[in-house]
Amino acid sequence: MKYIVEYSNRKTISLRIIDEDTVKVSAPYFIDNNRVESFVKSKERWVNSKINQIKKAKTKFYDVIYGNKLVVMGDYIEVFGDKNKVLQEKAEEYLPKRLEYLSKLYNFKFNSVKIKNYKSKWGQCDSKGNITLNVKLIMLSSEVIDYVILHELCHTVYLNHQSSFHKKLSSYFKNEKVLIKELKEYSILLKTQF
Ligand SMILES: [Zn+2]
Structure with a gap:
């Protein structure tokens, strides 16, 4: 799993899914790389299932997100x-x-x-x-x-x-x-x- 690490003056390590291609890890400055790696590994299943959800939703609403459709009260209209x-x-x-x-x-x-x-x-x-x-x-x-x-x-x-x-x-x-x-x-x- 690919991820980017953002170091800051914090005490704990956490992880956030930005979108289906970007996972951001927030970590304290002087943390061991192995610890970051194993933290990410421990979250991998959860991250993958969330990313799958995002991909599914993006497919379902593809024309709304990227095209000229809108969904209004559950019905698709062209705008x-x-x-x-x-x-x-x-x-x-x-x-x-x-x-x-x-x-x-x-x-x-x-x-x-x-x-x-x-x-x-x-x-x-x-x-x-x-x-x-x-x-x-x-x-x-x-x-x-x-x-x-x-x-x-x-x-x-x-x-x-x-x-x-x-x-x-x-x-x-x-x-x-x-x-x-x-x-x-x-x-x-x-x-x-x-
Ligand atoms: Zn409420």
Whole structure:
């Protein structure tokens, strides 16, 4: 396995997958090369399975990442022009309304909603009930969108991911595992810059 090592003033060694070709190891300055090597070896299986996941997702969304397609609520559409603009329009049109609807349906109170372009998270809810939804959520299927929205709504009651939080969130979905799997698959699109 090929990897690059970045040395710094740290005490522990760690490893990060940047993309399917790049694995970055962060290590303390005066570490033995053999120790780096054996650390990487111990993580090799995990790294390979993660890289396979990335490759699969990139194949699945090839036309979205590299071509002129977009996926909107699980359906592929062709886009000529600015993909970000299309996503923003569709997201603004659907997500705030859906949040409003689900909050009424399940008796949650939130303070405000914003649509933003995060690179690493689908949504966020602060302690005052201000919810931010990722513009790219609009790419997911409607059920997974609901799953993320309800995740944020549950945060208006439970701030952390404690067991009562998970219990509440799970109570709305029979097929949570399938939804989580889909969410993970789509996470490649979170990092994609259009
Ligand atoms: Zn959360």
